[in-house]
Every structure is written in structure tokens, then in C-alpha cells.
Amino acid sequence: MMRYFRIIFGDEEEPTNSNTEMTTVETIDNDIQPQAIPPKTFNYYRYATKKTMAQGLLDVALLMSNASQLKSIMDVGEEHRYFHILFATIIVSIVLQIIAAILLLVLGTIKDHTEKHTRQANIINNIVIVLILFITVSNVFITAFGVQFGPAEGYPTEI
Incomplete structure (x- = not known):
């Protein structure tokens, strides 16, 4: 597994056909004949599947982060200076993420x-790409106007 990781990220070169290993195969009449074993090649389908799974996990992490930020801003309440902006932006981000997930399905x-x-x-x-752009921009604004917990109190404070 680590070998494929090294091949993908450039630490090791992918084997070529010129480095074919030879093994011996014994036939029924006990003649020993050399047989070439083809080198392992890069499996694009497997790579794409793993990449999609990793992207899906990152999408779930972003959705959980937005839910946590929504909880934090609701705990602070309207005394936060940017409460209404943050509340609306977080809701928009969550809705866009759900729509993008449905379209990807x-x-x-x-x-x-x-x-x-x-x-x-x-x-x-193309619609999913535009949605992801809007999700990214909305999360930049959420981070810029967000709520941060103070180290001593444990209560959310403004950044």
C-alpha cells in the first residue's frame, strides 16, 4: 500500500515494462519454462474511487463544522455583533451542501x-462546481465573522 502512495506522490518511480521479472512455471510434464510476470500498474479506477471517498469524508467534516458553528452562534445569541449575518450564512452553507450532495448522488x-x-x-x-464555489465563499465569511471560544471561560467570544 505504501508503495502505491510513494508512486502517486513521486517518492518512487512507477515500474516499466523493461523491468519485467522472470519466474519459472512447472508444467504437467515437469518441463520448467520461464514466464514473465507483468509489473503492477497504476489503477486509475481505484485511485478515483479513493479520491471520491476522501472528498466525501471532507464534505461530511465541513457539514459537521457548520453545524457546530451554528450551535455556537445560537449559544451566544443576538448579543454577538454579527449574529444575523452568521446565522444566515451558516444556514445557506448547510443548505447548499445538502443540495450539492443530492446532485452528486x-x-x-x-x-x-x-x-x-x-x-x-x-x-x-457544472452546477455542483458552482455550488461548491458558493459553499467555499460562504465558509470564508463564516470564518471571518465567526465565534471563537475564550481559553479561560469556555464561552464563545467575538474574534
Whole structure:
């Protein structure tokens, strides 16, 4: 596993066909014949699957972070200077994340490679990209106007 990690991130070069290992294979009539074992190659499908899983986990982490920020701003209440802005921005971010997740699920179910389905998949993909842009911008504003816990009190304070 670490070998593939090193190949992906450049610590080790991927094997080429010129470095083919030779092994011997014994046949039924006890003749020993050399047989070439092909080198392990990079599996793009497996890499894409792992990348998608990691991205999904990051999306869940962002959703949990937004829920935690929403709880914090609600605990502080309206005495926070930016309460209404933060509350609205966090709600918008959570709603956009849910919409993007639903669209990604729909995108994952499109398996037919006809021209019509490919066009639909491209449109959904472009919509998801725009949603992710808005989610990122909204989370920048949430962080900029956010609530921070004081070290001694344990209560949220303004940044």
C-alpha cells in the first residue's frame, strides 16, 4: 500500500515494462519454462474511487463544522455583533451542501453513456462546481465573522 502512495506522490518511480521479472512455471510434464510476470500498474479506477471517498469524508467534516458553528452562534445569541449575518450564512452553507450532495448522488446514478445522459451529467457537474464555489465563499465569511471560544471561560467570544 505504501508503495502505491510513494508512486502517486513521486517518492518512487512507477515500474516499466523493461523491468519485467522472470519466474519459472512447472508444467504437467515437469518441463520448467520461464514466464514473465507483468509489473503492477497504476489503477486509475481505484485511485478515483479513493479520491471520491476522501472528498466525501471532507464534505461530511465541513457539514459537521457548520453545524457546530451554528450551535455556537445560537449559544451566544443576538448579543454577538454579527449574529444575523452568521446565522444566515451558516444556514445557506448547510443548505447548499445538502443540495450539492443530492446532485452528486444523482450524478453517480447516471451510468448510460449516450449523448443525452452525457450532456445531463455535464450540466449537473457544472452546477455542483458552482455550488461548491458558493459553499467555499460562504465558509470564508463564516470564518471571518465567526465565534471563537475564550481559553479561560469556555464561552464563545467575538474574534
